């Protein structure tokens with residue numbers, strides 16, 4: 434983990450409440466893996482004090498990108514930053530997706546709900562470079578929640594989307610799209626499913642993966658105080674060796690095997 438107090442912002446794009454900031458941070462960029470995250474200081478004022486966790490969305494040369502939706506004060510402050518300003522960040526943090534070389538030539542599904550697409554974009558680039566056959570499923574409430582759709586299409590990713598209101602793509606949930614996709618794949622099921630999004634979506638992904646006997650990895654979210662294991666602010670119940678334990682998401686995750694996650698309301 435590095436502390437980069439002066440990561441200079443070199444690019445900014447926005448779509449309504451969604452923002453993409455690109456910044457120079459050679460030391461962090463060199464070590465970044467898909468699924469890892471950064472803890473970003475959002476203000477020089479005493480409030481808000483805590484850094485905010487954001488997944489690593491992209492890496493190019495010595496730059497990194499974060500893609501986020503404004504959720505409250507911290508992300509709103511971050512959204513006001515402009516190119517030329519600097520960010521104070523810690524990273525890369527946590528353990529990311531398991532990019533096994535044996536995935537080369539095999540189908541992989543990346544399922545993103547809303548802002549959950551953020552780390553999957555980086556993952557998709559890495560898997561494509563490895564030679565895996567990656568398909569991205571991108572879901573949101575409405576078309577405005579899929580700001581990266583055009584970019585994914587333009588960059589040649591195999592990609593399908595869904596919206597709850599049917600404004601674009603399949604009408605319904607992205608997990609329904611996932612079920613369609615697995616059915617359409619017939620005899621060649623995905624070798625891995627990777628997902629990031631709200632908890633109910635992740636729980637549904639875990640259930641489908643369990644029913645179809647597919648390996649799946651989920652990137653979880655939690656409120657985080659420190660991001661590196663010091664505060665116990667981010668714990669989640671995870672099953673290990675048949676026993677549920679409280680595990681720190683920031684250190685042991687945020688990516689976990691789907692079958693290990695203990696949900697608040699377990700499915701039958």
Ligand SMILES: Cc1cc2nc3c(=O)[nH]c(=O)nc-3n(C[C@H](O)[C@H](O)[C@H](O)COP(=O)(O)OP(=O)(O)OC[C@H]3O[C@@H](n4cnc5c(N)ncnc54)[C@H](O)[C@@H]3O)c2cc1C
Pocket residue numbers: 470481485486487488489500501502503504505506507508509548551552653654655656657687
């Ligand atoms: C490992 C990790 C990676 C993340 N990556 C991304 C990303 O790539 N893009 C992105 O847009 N967001 C991401 N998030 C969520 C992001 O950290 C929160 O949206 C952000 O911290 C909210 O801060 P705020 O000050 O804007 O909101 P606050 O004012 O602190 O809170 C506003 C609202 O958001 C809720 N909230 C705050 N933090 C979280 C959280 N961690 N999970 C769920 N709800 C929360 C609060 O309960 C409240 O309702 C990630 C979270 C984690 C833990």
Ligand code: FES
Pocket residue numbers: 656657658659660661662663664665666667668681682683684
């Ligand atoms: S955020 Fe502090 S221990 Fe995980």
